[in-house]
Amino acid sequence: MAARRGILARIRKAQGRDGEEPTAAELAAVREAIARHEVGPQPPFAHAPDRLAQFRKECDRLGTTHATVSSLAEVPAEVARYLAAGALAPAVAGWGEFAGLDWAGAGIGYRNRPADANDATGLTGCFCAIAETGTLLLLSSPAAPKLNALLPETHVCVVRAARILDTMEEAFALMRSEAGEPPRATFFVSGPSRTADIEQTIVIGAHGPYRVHAVIVP
Amino acid sequence: MFFKQRASEKLGDELLQGNMRKAKGKFVDGRAKAVAEFGVWEEVRAHAAKVRDRALANLDAYLVEFEANATRRGAVVHWAETAEEACAIVAGIARDNGVRKAAKSKSMVSEEVNLNEALEAAGVEVIETDLGEYILQLAHEPPSHIVAPAVHKSKEQVAELFVKAHGKPRLTEIPAMTREAREALRGHFLSADMGISGSNFVIAETGTTLTVTNEGNADMVTTLPRIHVVITGIEKVIGTLEDFATLIRLLPRSAIGQTVTNYLTLTTGPKMPDEADGPEQMHIVLVDAGRTKLLGGPMQEMLRCIRCGACMNHCPVYQNVGGHAYGWVYPGPMGSILTPVYVGLENAGDLPNAATFCGECAVACPVKIPLPDLMRKLREQQFDRKLRPWPERMAIAAWGFAATRPALYAFLSRVGARVAAWMGGSDGLIHRLPGLDGWTKGRDMPAPQGRTFRELYALRQGNRR
Known part of the structure; x- marks a missing residue:
């Protein structure tokens, strides 16, 4: 605790404030500033007239493929089509939220559990998506393990069209109203994993998935 | 921290020079494109x-x-x-x-x-x-x-x-x-x-x-x-x-x-x-x-830094010598400020001078840190604490003496411009500067042509009246 005391006291001395700790009034002022949740200026394209088109455009830019189906029940068929087109095995490790769909009917083995290092494809939902940057936002919880979006080489994510928002600020506001606080992991995914660490040459598939596929449902 | 020696080595390292050339355009062009399409940068x-x-x-x-x-x-x-x-x-x-x-x-x-x-x-x-x-x-x-x-x-x-x-x-x-x-x-x-x-x-x-x-x-x-x-x-x-x-x-x-x-x-x-x-x-x-040393003083703005690397990507010095020449973990303009503060100005003497003051870093910085200004403040501290070599300090002191006496300055610059023009000879290039041959070792210095700025300014004001 000596270090804490030393650092705080040095900060206060450097900035011309007496005492060794912030006062109750100073802390209250900071909390008040925080509570305003001031939103900064945003680029014009963040509020596109056609939000879905903006989302798709940014997904394309980042290498997230996408498909739109007319109901949740059609998700297994779309996943089967996507996996077959990529010559990928018809098996997924997915969240419990989607375990009740007819996976067997689409010829897919559905493992309702967190992904491990041997799973080739992980299936998740998302809390919401962000059109400005083509981003999927996953909030961790016992029912929503992050590993399914991270360990497998392919990540399929179910996105509800009504949950596509314009900006990150809107996503945070929704999180506050529905979940209160950020969970352990607030995970923004924008396309497959990549690196440019060797000669600034972009290579897809560094440590995370090589492929991210968004299935948009109504 | 011997930036000068290290920088010379790096400039002579063919392999490094090739690798740095490959990187240069990608960072600068990529940022320029992203900023242009952003709209409200x-x-x-x-x-x-x-x-x-x-x-x-x-x-x-x-x-x-x-x-x-x-x-x-x-x-x-x-x-x-x-x-x-x-x-x-x-x-x-x-x-x-x-x-x-x-x-x-x-x-x-x-x-x-x-x-x-x-x-x-x-x-x-x-x-x-x-x-x-x-x-x-x-x-x-x-x-x-x-x-x-x-x-x-x-x-x-x-x-x-x-x-x-x-x-x-x-x-x-x-x-x-x-x-x-x-x-x-x-x-x-x-x-x-x-x-x-x-x-x-x-x-x-x-x-x-x-x-x-x-x-x-x-x-x-x-x-x-x-x-x-x-x-x-x-x-x-x-x-x-x-x-x-x-x-x-x-x-x-x-x-x-x-x-x-x-x-x-x-x-x-x-x-x-x-x-x-x-x-x-x-x-x-x-x-x-070391961070609290930056607080409350002339360097506080440096603490805004979000570690994006734009200042080094845009720095003509960094682009040529690479990061290792700077001698510590933070290279480029941001490092030229952080390193002297964290490890001591006396241990990082060359760094605030490893700049051309072209101003690109300040333009590229996303949080508006006035990097050249901060480097200049460090140079002032070096001068005040007598950390630079004596010929440099003498020269700066002499320049300061003249610059605060307009008549003397006008006289000296007039004489200086004529002498330099004479040194330039028929091709108008100075091939060797006595005492400053570091400057002319690798290139010629163009000699001044004609009158000084102040002479021309006075003339133009006269014509206008």
Whole structure:
């Protein structure tokens, strides 16, 4: 605790404030500033007239493929089509939220559990998506393990069209109203994993998935 | 710190020069394109500077608020005044929990405090998992860039390192090398006891730390091992999630011209009892190690820095000599300010002078740090503390004497211009400057033509009347 005391006291001395700790009034002022949740200026394209088109455009830019189906029940068929087109095995490790769909009917083995290092494809939902940057936002919880979006080489994510928002600020506001606080992991995914660490040459598939596929449902 | 000698060596290093040439355009062009299509760059930049200043102006209160919220969410917050203290804290956590292997994602603060050495001395195997950092760990070299640490290496050099480390046939293609590294590192993620990450910002409102990566290695490191340790600087605190949203529009665009990185992860506390993934313990080490020396003085604006690397990418000096010439972890213009403050001006004398003052860094900086002004202030301190060689100090003193006496200055510049014009001879070029031959060794200096500026100005004013 000596270090804490030393650092705080040095900060206060450097900035011309007496005492060794912030006062109750100073802390209250900071909390008040925080509570305003001031939103900064945003680029014009963040509020596109056609939000879905903006989302798709940014997904394309980042290498997230996408498909739109007319109901949740059609998700297994779309996943089967996507996996077959990529010559990928018809098996997924997915969240419990989607375990009740007819996976067997689409010829897919559905493992309702967190992904491990041997799973080739992980299936998740998302809390919401962000059109400005083509981003999927996953909030961790016992029912929503992050590993399914991270360990497998392919990540399929179910996105509800009504949950596509314009900006990150809107996503945070929704999180506050529905979940209160950020969970352990607030995970923004924008396309497959990549690196440019060797000669600034972009290579897809560094440590995370090589492929991210968004299935948009109504 | 002998920047001059090192810089000369680097300029003569053909291989490095080739590697640096390849990198140059990609960073600068990428950023320019991203800024052009953004539309409101200056507005967001001004807001970002304001957001950073707001937290820095009440740094102690923001840190205490962050600590309270992080603790409430189950993280353990540690404070370290020095690099040694920071290392001792992390080594202590490792010892108390029987940690044998630590997987690290990229952290410049950990480079600053020499964390890897300290952990290895404590018997912990440390694995760097960012591809660039992994390459450098194999090469036993420090990073030469804060965003692209291995920018000075060619793929042939990487291939050579991988043959030695992995014992597999030599690779020639970059995707195959990346896959081989992925496979080599996957096992480490799964077997490490401790994950170590930095935090680009820490958010006071929610007690949140965060990572910004394209590779996804930080997500492995913060999710898989049973202990997660965050090591970061005390200046990284911001107020709200909205402040983060503003800053993250600038960071990847400034760094590499990307609209967003593939992964942004906010981490708040350890896992809940019934969660399938996440660490059992989360520790956050807040490091001072010189930062408070920047507070309240003429250098405070430097603490706004969000470590994007744009200043070095745009610096003509950095582009030519690379990061290692700067002698410490932070290269380029930001390093030329941080290094003298952190390690002492007397130990980093050349750095504030390793600039042409072209001003590109100040234009590129997303949080409007007046980098050339700060370097000039350091030069003034060097002069005042008599840290520069005496001929230079004498020359500056003589110039100062003349410059504050307009008649004398006018006379001397008139004479000087005539003498220099005479030295230029018929081709108008000075081939050798007595006493300043460092300048003319590699190039000629154009000789002044005709009258001085003040003479022409006086003449023009006369004509107008």
